[in-house]
Amino acid sequence: MKMRALAACAALLSTAAIAETPNRPQLEAAVKAGHDVNVKRLQDWIALPTIAAERRNVREGAELMRRLALDAGFQQAEIIPTDGVPGVFASLDAGAKDCVGVYFMYDVKQFDPAEWSSPPLEARIVDRPGEGKAIVGRGAVNQKGPEATFLAALHAFKATGRKLPVNLVLVAEGEEEIASTHFPQVIANPKVLPALGKCLGVFIPTAAQSATGAATITLGAKGAVELQLISSGAKNGRGPKNDIHSSLMASVDSPAWRLVKALDTLVADDGHTPAIEGWFEHVRPLTDRQKQLIAQGVAKQDEAALKKGLGIQRWAFDEDFLTSQLRLxxxxxxxxxxxxxxxxxxxxxxxxxxxxxxKIDLRLVPDMTKDEAVSKLKAHLAKHGFGDIEVKVSGGYGPTQTDENSALIRAQRAALTKAGIDYAMSARSAGSWPGVVFTGPPAKLPAGQVGIGRGSGAHAPNEWFLVDSSSPRIAGFDQGAMFYIDFLYELAGTARR
Amino acid sequence: MKMRALAACAALLSTAAIAETPNRPQLEAAVKAGHDVNVKRLQDWIALPTIAAERRNVREGAELMRRLALDAGFQQAEIIPTDGVPGVFASLDAGAKDCVGVYFMYDVKQFDPAEWSSPPLEARIVDRPGEGKAIVGRGAVNQKGPEATFLAALHAFKATGRKLPVNLVLVAEGEEEIASTHFPQVIANPKVLPALGKCLGVFIPTAAQSATGAATITLGAKGAVELQLISSGAKNGRGPKNDIHSSLMASVDSPAWRLVKALDTLVADDGHTPAIEGWFEHVRPLTDRQKQLIAQGVAKQDEAALKKGLGIQRWAFDEDFLTSQLRLxxxxxxxxxxxxxxxxxxxxxxxxxxxxxxKIDLRLVPDMTKDEAVSKLKAHLAKHGFGDIEVKVSGGYGPTQTDENSALIRAQRAALTKAGIDYAMSARSAGSWPGVVFTGPPAKLPAGQVGIGRGSGAHAPNEWFLVDSSSPRIAGFDQGAMFYIDFLYELAGTARR
Structure with missing residues (x-):
């Protein structure tokens, strides 16, 4: 670890400790020996894309997820039906005192092969000059690559005949890319919820390292609700039902102007601040600790480069960087x-x-909920006389927040320190993930994204995930698997303290 | 003529009279003898579509227009360059006392052959059960069919060695479908304007008959300006320049919300009434005579059928039919x-x-002008702080209005009566045509749409124009040509009274 990183982490490590992984070389040898099989497993998984929006490979994807769990050592794995795409529930009883939940998504985003430099389902391994070798394919980093890395860690336990230091509960869904609409049904399942209830927390495998090798632990994320506001002459009962000649504007109601007038009421005259009635009622202000973490993040970032990357010249309201990041x-x-x-x-x-x-998205902060946001939006439209504007919610979930002092986060910090990886803690991501499924009721568990390694291109062409890293500071597939092994031991150790 | 039509026309005919067409049977025989050649001329014209938006057949279309004029008996015809698609100017000196201007458009709307039941450039002649035989092709009714019908009338004069009763000035454009942006340059040409200055008025050939055989004389039309209002981070100098992740909304200005806020200022809270400052400054109220004509039109129309056709259940503001038509x-x-x-x-x-x-269109009434409308819109946006919203005007023109007592309209009414065709006069069409190029400065001439016959599908697939009519009340190609012959004699007679 570099001196800068050690200094940066010193203050943060006050609540973390580093545990030993027993007989680590034996496990490491097993990971290395399994490398080709582990990578092949990932490639085969990429070759079978489940895309909820297209109802593609729904049964096949769930079944493959179930088999992947059983192969990795879960003693039981079953498909949990929902009103949408099914989930998978699996458990691995290692006879340990403690349990941790693992969240997988087995679906991927849509793709257009014409936009890719190599076939998106072929999962070809290509050179990334200066970085190493990467798998290019849909789902490579979001999220099959990191998930396969975690499975590789479990296969190392299996190959060495070792018991895990914690028991595992796996919950997997196939609708993450359409906002996890039915995943709460999986969590609420009478088999699943009690099993999760015994866990210290839940994590999704991730590839958290940036190009510099630094990682981020994200303690929370805004919620997101996606919806369409539709104004139509068919719905408002006045017409026109279809497009008509524009010369008739003087005599006929315009659904387009109606939408403009309805939209206009949703944000203030600044074109920015939400004006939906009661929108800020349950907004919890940032704590001093959250503000401190955000200030630390701002100090580490290159504002000019960030602005350039976003193609912007000013932050909204001409705010300074810190103020704008606090707002974000x-x-x-x-x-x-x-x-x-x-x-x-x-x-x-x-x-x-x-x-x-x-097409609208709402981003929510604690303690807002999806149901609250949608019902307030509808009430607002009705109150302003726009009850005929259709609110078509396509998916979403509320915000998530996890205590940095939870065993899950403490173990993650300790494992990162052990791996020699510089990291920062982010108070809250403006981007969203359905962590609230775990942190909210009924489970109310700590939840986070855990893992090292590197990749990019989620939702974009040429998505990639590093399998062999040419930098000692950035994890490839094997180092990523070892991280999970260390993390599980840290978790067992942390939980006992 | 049916009794109903005679009764309806009796009051209107007070200013019209019916002149005799000398040796009419000789001209009629020539029209019939030329039928196949005349229809073939139309088919060949349809086969060469000029589409200004695609810069398709610009030179070829202008040259064909020039040759069509010379073939029909114009002694001179020349291409008039503009900053856009060129116009054509031609003159036919019959040694007559009076002169009339003829306006042609030689361009057509874009088309997608996949949407057509027969190839749109093949101009195939197909049966229309209950109506007769029609040409199906792009431009069939808008406007090559009616224009070719007028040319057929001129060929009849030529074939019989007869002189026209009036001199003709032809002005043709190839940009009607993109709002005649450069046509004023043709009118203002130092050769063209003096020639037009000698004319009684200008007309464009049209197929004015409905399915019942009734025709409409339209005395005016709203102007139309088409423009795009564009809100972009590139233009407003704040960003983002491209689409960015929606989670950044809290920190970044949204060009979409900015457009909504700008649009919102353009119409009143009723979502209908223009709120651009000074918009009604030059709006001239309807005259009592115009209101009378509108009331007559309303009395003849089937409101329920009209509403059904438009797919609407109510008029704007829940107005009654007459009030709404007056508003229109x-x-x-x-x-x-x-x-x-x-x-x-x-x-x-x-x-x-x-x-x-x-994408916006503005419809203008007398005495608004295009320049006034665009400058008021820009001033309004600037005053409300939206000066960065780009106003991209793609074309347009002001309103047109012609006196029903002009020789042009009186001759048209007389010719309709002679043809036994029921007609109504419309005070003003909500739809637009660039008549203001003639009725406005510098020419300031009466202008109208003249002709009988029938067709439909302008701008749509399977556009058609009747060439052989199975109804004695509806004109086919030959009857349409005879109508123009009678009309020219009426015009000469009317002008002398």
Missing amino acids: ASQPTVNIQGLVGGYTGPGGKTVLPGRVEA | ASQPTVNIQGLVGGYTGPGGKTVLPGRVEA
């Missing part, structure tokens, strides 16, 4: 993802559209 | 043709768009 973590938002309706081609066309749509 | 004729509008920006596919996608666009 603390403020709920109402964003327009897209506007579509009527004529959308080049130039113009003389129509009065019968239907127009705004 | 008298009120300028600001219409949203389409909204497009960010993610526009199915469902949602977590982006914050860098650019969004509203």
